[in-house]
Amino acid sequence: MAFKTLDDLTDIAGKRVLVRVDLNVPMDGGNVSDATRIERVLPTIRELFDKKAKVILLAHFGRPKGERVPEMSLAPVAPAVSSLLGRPVAFAGDCIGQAASGAVAAMAEGDVLLLENTRYHKGEEKNDPDFARALAENGDIYVNDAFSAAHRAHGSTEGIARLLPAYAGRTMQAELEALVSALGQPVRPVLAVVGGAKVSSKIDLLENLVSRVDMLVIGGGMANTFLAAKGIDVGKSLCEHDLADTVNKIMAAAEKSGCEIVLPEDAVVAREFKAGAANETVALDAIPADAMILDVGAASIEAVKARIDTARTLVWNGPLGAFEIEPFDRATVAAAKHAAENTRAGKLNSVAGGGDTVAALNHAGAADDFSYVSTAGGAFLEWLEGKDLPGVTALGA
Numbered sequence: 001m002a003f004k005t006l007d008d009l010t011d012i013a014g015k016r017v018l019v020r021v022d023l024n025v026p027m028d029g030g031n032v033s034d035a036t037r038i039e040r041v042l043p044t045i046r047e048l049f050d051k052k053a054k055v056i057l058l059a060h061f062g063r064p065k066g067e068r069v070p071e072m073s074l075a076p077v078a079p080a081v082s083s084l085l086g087r088p089v090a091f092a093g094d095c096i097g098q099a100a101s102g103a104v105a106a107m108a109e110g111d112v113l114l115l116e117n118t119r120y121h122k123g124e125e126k127n128d129p130d131f132a133r134a135l136a137e138n139g140d141i142y143v144n145d146a147f148s149a150a151h152r153a154h155g156s157t158e159g160i161a162r163l164l165p166a167y168a169g170r171t172m173q174a175e176l177e178a179l180v181s182a183l184g185q186p187v188r189p190v191l192a193v194v195g196g197a198k199v200s201s202k203i204d205l206l207e208n209l210v211s212r213v214d215m216l217v218i219g220g221g222m223a224n225t226f227l228a229a230k231g232i233d234v235g236k237s238l239c240e241h242d243l244a245d246t247v248n249k250i251m252a253a254a255e256k257s258g259c260e261i262v263l264p265e266d267a268v269v270a271r272e273f274k275a276g277a278a279n280e281t282v283a284l285d286a287i288p289a290d291a292m293i294l295d296v297g298a299a300s301i302e303a304v305k306a307r308i309d310t311a312r313t314l315v316w317n318g319p320l321g322a323f324e325i326e327p328f329d330r331a332t333v334a335a336a337k338h339a340a341e342n343t344r345a346g347k348l349n350s351v352a353g354g355g356d357t358v359a360a361l362n363h364a365g366a367a368d369d370f371s372y373v374s375t376a377g378g379a380f381l382e383w384l385e386g387k388d389l390p391g392v393t394a395l396g397a
């Protein structure tokens with residue numbers, strides 16, 4: 001895919017550069033708990049202010065669906081960006097309209113400004129041309145450095161790229177290059193591990209993914225949805241009960257292409273979603289009706305480790321359990337450490353990605369040993385499926 005990069009951006013002193021970044025970072029008690037996504041966009045921001053541009057950051061946070069949900073404000077993220085950047089980052093309470101244009105008008109060369117959550121406006125996810133135009137009014141140039149949101153055809157990732165001269169940021173460039181080099185010709189057997197909580201937005205891509213990999217381990221909320229589709233009572237677990245047809249299609253596609261699907265064999269259940277909650281490991285036919293599955297059990301961990309030992313290439317998105325609260329991090333940590341060991345031993349090419357997956361690998365102390373860690377989860381899986389990513393396509397020169 002040919003696109004222009006920051007190398008093509010010269011003479012931009014005083015120009016307003018709208019930079020789409022992914023600041024959808026894990027938070028804990030109002031603080032950023034994993035800053036990987038912020039760290040990855042710093043080179044682009046630095047390069048632009050070194051060239052004396054006015055750097056205006058556009059980003060989404062969570063899924064507020066067009067409402068001003070206070071918990072999904074980017075306001076607490078601005079200080080985190082500022083402290084990692086080592087210079088002030090101003091914040092405007094809206095990404096369009098007077099609040100945004102006033103803040104942009106007040107900028108001097110080399111200043112950095114973060115605009116409020118683009119998803120506070122319905123036009124963002126609808127890719128409404130009026131919304132994209134309102135965003136574009138505050139910039140002379142558009143840079144997309146949010147590879148991890150490039151699978152979304154939204155106003156700030158796609159629409160705006162059609163309205164302003166558009167360039168790829170350094171992270172966008174680096175992610176695409178790294179994925180091609182790590183997974184362009186993967187050594188088989190290829191193992192995919194997919195877990196996490198974003199079941200409905202990721203389940204569809206599994207149907208294609210099974211034709212590209214030899215084994216697919218399913219964990220997290222995704223596994224609960226598969227178990228429920230197989231008639232297992234998952235109690236109060238995070239689960240999307242109306243996706244049984246989709247699950248059946250995926251199972252059929254896997255059988256056709258010879259991909260082994262590995263579902264949990266046992267489950268760690270609790271009645272409360274909090275650290276240290278009383279918990280037990282149970283068989284799948286013994287999940288209490290008033291309990292939730294918060295992790296996969298010991299037998300499942302052994303099954304995952306065995307697949308990691310068989311694989312020569314691993315692609316992983318989505319934790320196997322609710323790893324943020326102990327002891328429900330056990331399976332994710334065990335799998336991460338095992339993959340890290342095999343990678344260190346030269347037996348495995350390991351690529352993992354996703355905002356929470358990266359946080360989980362950091363929590364396990366395994367991130368540095370992985371062959372490549374992407375900021376992207378869904379976008380990385382869609383890239384692996386061979387799909388065009390709208391945010392990348394729109395940058396096409």
Ligand SMILES: Nc1ncnc2c1ncn2[C@@H]1O[C@H](COP(=O)(O)OP(=O)(O)O)[C@@H](O)[C@H]1O
Pocket residue numbers: 195196197198199219220221238293294295317318319320321322323324353354355356357358376377378
């Ligand atoms: N069994 C489970 N029940 C509830 N939440 C879970 C479960 N397993 C994983 N999760 C949650 O999934 C979230 C990560 O999912 P997701 O956003 O899809 O991953 P990523 O950000 O890496 O793409 C984590 O916050 C984790 O707590």
Ligand SMILES: O=C(OP(=O)(O)O)[C@H](O)COP(=O)(O)O
Pocket residue numbers: 022024062063148149152198201353354355356375376377378379
């Ligand atoms: O966190 C993200 O994706 P990921 O969870 O797949 O890594 C991106 O910010 C995209 O967010 P979205 O899945 O709400 O569009």
